[in-house]
Amino acid sequence: MSAYEIPDIVVGRLPVYLRALARMAQDGREITSSHELGERLGISSAQIRKDLSHFGEFGKQGTGYQVKFLVGQLQRILKVETEWEMALVGAGDLGHALAHYNGLVNRGFRIVAVFDNDPAKIGARLDGGLVVEDAARMKDLIRRRGVKIGMVAVPADQAQVVSDLLVEAGVRAILNYAPITISVPDEVRVQYIDPVVHLQRMTFYL
Amino acid sequence: MSAYEIPDIVVGRLPVYLRALARMAQDGREITSSHELGERLGISSAQIRKDLSHFGEFGKQGTGYQVKFLVGQLQRILKVETEWEMALVGAGDLGHALAHYNGLVNRGFRIVAVFDNDPAKIGARLDGGLVVEDAARMKDLIRRRGVKIGMVAVPADQAQVVSDLLVEAGVRAILNYAPITISVPDEVRVQYIDPVVHLQRMTFYL
DSSP: OOGGGSOHHHHHHHHHHHHHHHHHHHTTOOEEOHHHHHHHHTSOHHHHHHHHHTTOOOEETTTEEEHHHHHHHHHHHTTOSSOEEEEEEOOSHHHHHHHHOGGGTTTTEEEEEEEESOTTTTTOBOTTSOBEEEGGGHHHHHHHHTOOEEEEOSOHHHHHHHHHHHHHTTOOEEEEOSSSOOOOOTTSEEEEOOHHHHHHHHHTTO | OOGGGSOHHHHHHHHHHHHHHHHHHHTTOOEEOHHHHHHHHTSOHHHHHHHHHTTOOOEETTTEEEHHHHHHHHHHHTTOSSOEEEEEEOOSHHHHHHHHOGGGTTTTEEEEEEEESOTTTTTOBOTTSOBEEEGGGHHHHHHHHTOOEEEEOSOHHHHHHHHHHHHHTTOOEEEEOSSSOOOOOTTSEEEEOOHHHHHHHHHTTO
16 A cells, blocks of 8 residues: 555554654563553554554454564564664754764664754764764765754744755654744655644643 | 534644744734744644634734734633643653753743652752652642642653542643553543654654
8 A cells, every 4th residue: 555545643653653663672572452451551452453454464363463463563664673763953952962862773763963053062072973964064964864854943934944944954854843834845855843733732721 | 612523633733823823923923924923833724723723813814913912812722821840750860851941931831849859869859949849748739739730850760650640639740751551540631742752753753
């Protein structure tokens, strides 16, 4: 089935399934069920079975899912069996936290370059061993290395310019932490992380 | 109209509209249209008009929206006309970045307390002037202050325990940065920020 025939909302749930299953595998669990997974995730077991059925048959009625096998299948479907190299733009507080974030390990992603345009930050060595590069070299370095994913952690008024440069350099997926909607060509994916958007989505109900 | 009659997906778009409109207001713009807003956000103008129509009549055919007025209305709808006090749990790299994040200002939120259980971190003064408090005092301090929103920035294996404590202390909305699904009572809202979930949602299409 082509990627574009799968509803995006289903695709959005797969990483959550993978996260829970990977945790079960880490805890030594060998078998689980859509029921147990649903309980953990607050999602109905029927929904989980339906979501997974878009991609094949992964379990048998009555015997459940092999945890390790399903982890492998989801990694394949989400294309995270190997590590994607990522470029991070912005070496402020957030950039530092992202560069040090150990939650990427074994989940398919690794930051291989960090850029900033602040002379006071360029050349600084981060804990993980990365050195902050001059943003002027961004396009060239990203293109040469063939990096396809960028993380944008710059102020809102710089996010569009930075994203344009990333796209020109060949980046095809951008995780934007700047609190502004950016415009990219159709073939480029963007996801947003803005804590306030999530917070306001909750205060509505309070 | 009751909050629960509005589709949650609509509620989820309101903060994005508010963010764009607040930026327009900041830039001195007085009037906008669903068409212009849609262009900026990559959302159809019909969708925007439909979403807003759940809450009333905010513009007139042909004359568009008064930016400042619509900002005020969305702030009222999302209950962010005044500032919500928040408690942050976890004073690691991410906690530091959140405590220093200036993107909360004027958007309805303020971190008023930071907690950690690491003796090496307790007592540390953060840039904004907050002092890291002992997590053992969390329940008492949050309850006394009447804080209703918590941000969880602790390792995955501590997130459930911390969330339970927050809920016992009276917190009704949790923004969880730990890469794990947590379980809370029905009356408590949770939103998740896990960069890997967003990244994997994009690699699926690459």
